[in-house]
Amino acid sequence: MKRPIHVVIDESKCTGCGACVAICPHDTLTLAEGKAVVTGDDSLSCGHCLAVCPTEAITLTDHRPMGQSYQTFAMPDGWLAPGAFEVDKLAWLMASRRSCRHFTKDPVPMAVLEDLVHIATTAPSGTNAQAWHFTLLPDRTSVKGFAKGVLSFFQQLNRLARIAPLRGLLKLLGKPELSRYHADYHDRIEEGIASWTTQHKDLLFHGAPAAILVSCSQDASCPAEDALLASNQILLAAHAMGLGSCLIGFAVEALARDKQLRQRISLPANETVYAVIALGHPHEPYMRPSVRKPVTPRVIRMNESNAF
Known part of the structure; x- marks a missing residue:
């Protein structure tokens, strides 16, 4: 094309x-x-x-040049050449960013949210399509309204999952997804719904005062990869700006299956949401980075004779 x-x-x-x-x-x-x-x-x-x-x-x-987009900080002029930034500080930032599940009630200014979107667009994209889109939920009321729609979807799903004959029939037909959902998530979702309705406790967005939904048009060559690369820019930048963040996978799943929820946020038919990011000021006094499982990379050496 x-x-x-x-x-x-x-x-x-x-x-x-x-x-x-x-x-x-x-x-x-x-x-x-x-x-x-x-x-x-x-x-x-x-x-x-x-x-x-x-x-x-x-x-x-x-x-427009990338550096002209920001409202809350000024990006230095010029180009940062390879090797010109301290890799220890970059690794420190990456290791220190954690998923935040305890937010204060302090709002996130709109200018900060807009700057995070502009930072997201510095990410690479397949064939430079830049076909990503960003939906802002700029205040706690908006987040709660969206969360209510997500929980409504899972309430309906839980009702279906409790029907044992239906689970069994679908499994016989080679569709075990509902059975897996019932085993892995039903009880956890019920707990979240009960906490929301009886205790007004938000186990989905953890009280976040803002959120960004990252979507991508399906005519992009790599829509999922593009959206997730942009999302990671937001996660790292949010930490550098003093914010906490958390990816809300349940919201992504609901948007993939609930047409009414998609309509509620005016999501075009050709867009898929790949990340929902809760944002706010963290109320988590971490003292050090966490841990990761050890990983050993595979090493494969190839030449023209054994490549194919």
Whole structure:
């Protein structure tokens, strides 16, 4: 599928160095009479040409520099080259970010939520589609309203799961999902519903005052991967901004199956939500990073004779 070309070259600034031509992954540019010109009929709009140009001769229409998007902080100018950032600090940030299940009642400013969305869009995406979308639940009332819809879906699911003949029939038909759900999740969901209805205790969003839903259009080449990469940017950035975060998998599952819930948040038919992120100020006084299971990577060496 061909995509529109947004590259514009200022001939008066172009020195004809050829850097943009060499780095273009889609053969969109060539050199003609000592100047870079657009000769291809397709482009990824990746901006590699813009980023490499020494004279700032290249712009992309309908695009804006990443650093101009932020409201709550200023991103330094220039490019952070490989090796120019301390990997120990990056690893420390990654290890220190934890799933938060105890939030204060302090609200998250809208500007912070919008900055988190802009940070999310720094993630890579397949063929640079950038087909992700972000739905904000900016206050506790909105989160509770959405949570009520999620719990309503699971109430109906639990009622079905309690019908033993139905579970048995579906299992005989090669559809054991309802039986597995009943064994693994029914009791936990019942506890959550009871806590919500009788104690007004939120075991789903843990009292979070805000949330971001990350979705992606299905015409993207890698919609799930794109959305999850963007989500991880949000998780790390939220920690750096003093916020706690938690991925709410039950909400993702409800949105995948409940048309009414999708309509309630005005989710287009061609979008799938891959992550629901609860956000707020953490009320968890951790003292150190947690632990992880040991992992041993597989090492496979291949050459042309045994590759296929």
